[in-house]
Each structure stands twice: as C-alpha cells, then as structure tokens.
Amino acid sequence: MAENGPLFGTVVEVEVGAPAHGGSCVARHDGRVIFVRHALPGELVRARVTEDRGGAFCRADAVEILRPSDERVAPPCPHAGPGRCGGCDWQHASGAAQRDMKGAIVREQFERLAGIDVADLFAGVEALPGGLLGWRTRIAYAVRPDGRAGLHRHRSHQVEVLDACPLGVPGVGDAAALARSWPGLTGIEVARSADGLSVLAHRPGSGRQARGRRPPDRVSVVDGPSRLTQRVGERDFTVAADGFWQVHPDAAATFAGAVLAAVAPQPGETVLDLYAGAGMLTALLAEAVGTTGNVIGLESSRRAVADAATNLADLPWAGVRQARVDEASLAALGVDPDVIVLDPPRAGAGRTVLAALLAMRPRAIGYVACDPAALARDVRVALDAGWQLSAIRAFDAFPMTHHLECVALLTPAPSGG
Ligand SMILES: C[S@@+](CC[C@H](N)C(=O)[O-])C[C@H]1O[C@@H](n2cnc3c(N)ncnc32)[C@H](O)[C@@H]1O
Known part of the structure; x- marks a missing residue:
C-alpha cells in the first residue's frame, strides 16, 4: 500500500467535523480532507497522518486531544487507540454519541446517495439490549x-x-x-x-x-x-457452525420484528424472502401468512439451504431454494409476490436485482441492510421507478464499531408506476 505522500507521518492540528461512514471524522487541512480516527466531532486534535496516497484525502489518527468533546470517555479496552486493535472504532465515545454519529451517517448517506432527506421518517439509531460490551457471540x-x-x-x-x-x-x-x-x-x-x-x-x-x-x-x-441452535422468539433454528447468523444475541429477533412490522404480511399472501440464509426470516414470514400463504426463499449457499430445510420442516408452505438472486432466478419463480423481503450481503442488491423486484409489483418491499450506503443506492433505484421510502429504522447491533443495521420499507408511490 503506497503511504509515501507528502503528509504521511506528519502531525497536523485540526478541528474535527462530522463523523464519516467507516469510523472516522472529517477534518480539513490545507484544502485537503483528512479522515481522522480516534477523534470526535467538535474536538481540536493533533493528528498523525497514517496514509497519504496523494489524492483528495488522507487518513490520520488523533494522537493528542487538545479540546475534548463532552462525549469522550476512557476506552474500556486496553488495546484501543492509534495504531492498536482495529476491531473497534468508537471505544472513546459514549453510547449515546455512538448512536448519534451513526444516525448522522444514515442521514448523510441518504442525502448523498439517494438524494433524499430522511429526517421526517427516521427517529435515530435504536440501542439493542445489553450495553456496549459483551455482545459478540x-x-x-x-x-x-x-x-x-x-x-x-x-x-x-x-x-x-x-x-x-x-x-x-x-x-x-x-x-x-x-x-x-x-x-x-x-x-x-x-x-x-x-x-x-x-x-x-x-x-x-x-x-x-x-x-x-x-x-x-x-x-x-x-x-x-458443528451445528448451533439459535433461538428467535419461540422457534429454534439449526445453523452450521460456519454458517451465517447475526452476531448480537438480540439482533435476529430485533430485525425480524422490525421487518415483519414494516411489511405486515397477511394470511394467504405470497412472500419472497431473498438472501434467506438458514431460513430465519422465511419461518417467521411463513407463520405470519399461515397455511393459505406461500413463502419462497432464495439463497446461494447450499449448506444454508440444507439448514433451512430442517428449520422449515413444520412449515410446508415455506421453502428455500438454492439460487443466486438475479434477474433469471427471479423470473424463473413465475410468481407475483405480495411482499418481498431482502437481506443481502454488504454490497446490497444492486440496480439490476432491484429493478427486477420492482417489476414484480409487490405491495411492499422490506429491506434489511448492514450498509446504509448500499441501502441508499438501492433506494435511489426504487425512487426513480416511482416508489417511495415509507419507513426506515436503524439499530446499533454492533456497539463500539461503525457498523449498524437498517430496516427500510419501500412501497409504490400513490401516483407512481
Ligand atoms: C445477511 S445474510 C442474511 C441471512 C438471513 N436473512 C438471516 O437473517 O439469517 C445474507 C445471505 O445471503 C446469501 N447470499 C450472498 N449472496 C447471494 C446471492 N447473490 N444470491 C443469493 N444469496 C446470496 C449469503 O449466503 C447469506 O446467507
């Protein structure tokens, strides 16, 4: 990695501004943007430049806090700090400040990448039970x-x-x-x-x-x-030890509750559950639509599909099929879903998949997203097709880090397509 630009290794004094997506805050020095880690908005710091590739921005670590924020706390982990463990980003911030910064990032990503102000829809980032430490399973x-x-x-x-x-x-x-x-x-x-x-x-x-x-x-x-039992509400799920499951103990139930409340599946409806993993959302959606309904999951991992078959054995009107989510696999389903739920990996669904979903004309799309930037880009695609963002919630399921989870509801705009 080239780290030999003119500012590399120098220490600069900067006023620290807004948080940036990724666990730093934005500062400016001699017309250049510096992403400063280990700092908080409003602080005056001396920061050592850790990366200057000669482009529009560089990166730095705050090494001396000249004017601390009221939200600064002593990091509880002895390994946190400049040049040390990279697992956390916000050990030096109070829990409230962490959630405020994540909320600011959600608003900023939607403004920049979706071109919309979510202030009226978005109440801020919600904490999960259990506090900032001792949550990673x-x-x-x-x-x-x-x-x-x-x-x-x-x-x-x-x-x-x-x-x-x-x-x-x-x-x-x-x-x-x-x-x-x-x-x-x-x-x-x-x-x-x-x-x-x-x-x-x-x-x-x-x-x-x-x-x-x-x-x-x-x-x-x-x-x-080698097989793990995970409980959500009254249901147990079995998942391969190296398969996907949410890491925070309350995350799966929280996201499931939020997405079900958003799309409100009705008895008898047909639902698509995309990127279904071991069938956690598939099962809860199946319970909601009942025996007269139908839930079809798509998931690319063969092992997760096998786990889903076990997890859905008592819900024969629901199943997860092995397929990559793409235009072809969606067309091959040959269904007109009432509701679509998607929970894609970090990169999001992308323009082509989203366009294919919108073309199916469901009454609601519930979107679980671990990257607000990818979500905002996908929401822009929906807005351009005459849809609206009707609700958005965000959860601090990853305290001390910059990560967060969003649950969004997209619906056809009243006057749209
Ligand atoms: C964030 S996890 C969600 C799993 C599930 N909804 C849950 O909450 O347990 C994303 C899942 O998408 C699957 N996946 C990744 N890319 C995919 C693709 N292109 N098509 C289908 N599934 C994919 C992964 O294997 C993973 O199980």
Missing part, C-alpha cells in the same frame, strides 16, 4: 505467522495480540483459544450458541485467485458442536 480472530491470535490493526495485515476482547460474550471474548498458539492457521473463530462453544480453524485455501487475492480459507470445526 462470535469473533473471528486473526493468527500471526508465529501462531499467536488477536485482531487486525486498522487497515493493516498486522495482528494486535490479545488476551481478551471485551466485546465478546463469556467464552468468546475471553476465549481459551487466545492463550494458545495456532501455527499454520490464518485465523481461529469462536462462536457461542445454546449448545456451547465452537472453535473453528481457518487454514490457508488452495488454488489461485485473480489479482493476487488469497484463496478463501478452508474452515473446519476443531472443538465443540
């Missing part, structure tokens, strides 16, 4: 060449060796795996479920990847259960 630790485990430093391949991560639930944050050496592994993952603790080894994958990228790791369970 799964942590993927990185392993150094010498076998010691920790977490990557910010934008670095270097690993900060840890004896505990305060974000983890017991057994995960203070994992015994951290006290051991793991020679030959690229990572060690620890997950807690109702069945106990699972430890998964990441070994270097084989084969070649384009553009010098590392092949995907080979992942295997080395200790504990």
Whole structure:
C-alpha cells in the first residue's frame, strides 16, 4: 500500500467535523480532507497522518486531544487507540454519541446517495439490549505467522495480540483459544450458541485467485458442536457452525420484528424472502401468512439451504431454494409476490436485482441492510421507478464499531408506476 505522500507521518492540528461512514471524522487541512480516527466531532486534535496516497484525502489518527468533546470517555479496552486493535472504532465515545454519529451517517448517506432527506421518517439509531460490551457471540480472530491470535490493526495485515476482547460474550471474548498458539492457521473463530462453544480453524485455501487475492480459507470445526441452535422468539433454528447468523444475541429477533412490522404480511399472501440464509426470516414470514400463504426463499449457499430445510420442516408452505438472486432466478419463480423481503450481503442488491423486484409489483418491499450506503443506492433505484421510502429504522447491533443495521420499507408511490 503506497503511504509515501507528502503528509504521511506528519502531525497536523485540526478541528474535527462530522463523523464519516467507516469510523472516522472529517477534518480539513490545507484544502485537503483528512479522515481522522480516534477523534470526535467538535474536538481540536493533533493528528498523525497514517496514509497519504496523494489524492483528495488522507487518513490520520488523533494522537493528542487538545479540546475534548463532552462525549469522550476512557476506552474500556486496553488495546484501543492509534495504531492498536482495529476491531473497534468508537471505544472513546459514549453510547449515546455512538448512536448519534451513526444516525448522522444514515442521514448523510441518504442525502448523498439517494438524494433524499430522511429526517421526517427516521427517529435515530435504536440501542439493542445489553450495553456496549459483551455482545459478540462470535469473533473471528486473526493468527500471526508465529501462531499467536488477536485482531487486525486498522487497515493493516498486522495482528494486535490479545488476551481478551471485551466485546465478546463469556467464552468468546475471553476465549481459551487466545492463550494458545495456532501455527499454520490464518485465523481461529469462536462462536457461542445454546449448545456451547465452537472453535473453528481457518487454514490457508488452495488454488489461485485473480489479482493476487488469497484463496478463501478452508474452515473446519476443531472443538465443540458443528451445528448451533439459535433461538428467535419461540422457534429454534439449526445453523452450521460456519454458517451465517447475526452476531448480537438480540439482533435476529430485533430485525425480524422490525421487518415483519414494516411489511405486515397477511394470511394467504405470497412472500419472497431473498438472501434467506438458514431460513430465519422465511419461518417467521411463513407463520405470519399461515397455511393459505406461500413463502419462497432464495439463497446461494447450499449448506444454508440444507439448514433451512430442517428449520422449515413444520412449515410446508415455506421453502428455500438454492439460487443466486438475479434477474433469471427471479423470473424463473413465475410468481407475483405480495411482499418481498431482502437481506443481502454488504454490497446490497444492486440496480439490476432491484429493478427486477420492482417489476414484480409487490405491495411492499422490506429491506434489511448492514450498509446504509448500499441501502441508499438501492433506494435511489426504487425512487426513480416511482416508489417511495415509507419507513426506515436503524439499530446499533454492533456497539463500539461503525457498523449498524437498517430496516427500510419501500412501497409504490400513490401516483407512481
Ligand atoms: C445477511 S445474510 C442474511 C441471512 C438471513 N436473512 C438471516 O437473517 O439469517 C445474507 C445471505 O445471503 C446469501 N447470499 C450472498 N449472496 C447471494 C446471492 N447473490 N444470491 C443469493 N444469496 C446470496 C449469503 O449466503 C447469506 O446467507
């Protein structure tokens, strides 16, 4: 990574402005934008430039706080700070300030990428139960060449060796795996479920990847259960230990509650659940539409589809099919859904998929999004097609980090298409 621009390594004094998407705040110096980490809006700081690629912006770490914000707190983790662990972004901010900054980012992303002001729709970022620490039920630790485990430093391949991560639930944050050496592994993952603790080894994958990228790791369970039971409301779900499940213990139920409240599925309706994973939303949607309804999930992972078959066994009017969500797989369904729910990975659904969904003319689309930028871009596509953003909520399901989850409701605009 080129880090040799003129400002690299220098220390500059800057007034810190608004939070930026990604865990820093925006400052200006000599006409250049500087994204400053470890700072808060309104602070005056001395910041060391950590990256200057000669473009319009550079990155820096606040190394001295000359005028602190009232929202500044002492980071509870001894590994937080400039040049240290990159797992968290906001250890130095109060919980209220973290949510305020995330809310500002949601508003800013919608203004910039969707061209709309969501102030009237959006009440701010909602906290999940449990506080800022001890919420991660799964942590993927990185392993150094010498076998010691920790977490990557910010934008670095270097690993900060840890004896505990305060974000983890017991057994995960203070994992015994951290006290051991793991020679030959690229990572060690620890997950807690109702069945106990699972430890998964990441070994270097084989084969070649384009553009010098590392092949995907080979992942295997080395200790504990290989199938995890996860509970949402009254239902238990079974998920492969290396399959997708929300990491915050209250996240799945919270997002499911929000998306069901938004789209209000009615008995007898046909619903599409896209990017369905192990069928968590599929099952809850199926319960809502009842035996006269129909829920069709699409999911690309073969293993998640197998888990979904188990999880939906008592709901024969619901099923998850293995397919990538794209124009062709949507057309092949041959249904006119009343409601579509989508929960895509970080990149969002994208223009083509969204256009195909809008063309199906459902009465409502519920969108669960882990990146407000991708959501805002996809919402713009819907607005251009005569749809409206009718509701949006955001949840702090990832305290101390810049991440957040949004749940949005899109409906056809009264006068639109
Ligand atoms: C954020 S998870 C959501 C899972 C599920 N809704 C839940 O809450 O448990 C996204 C899922 O999309 C799947 N996925 C990723 N890209 C996909 C694609 N192009 N088509 C279908 N599924 C995809 C992943 O395997 C993953 O299970």
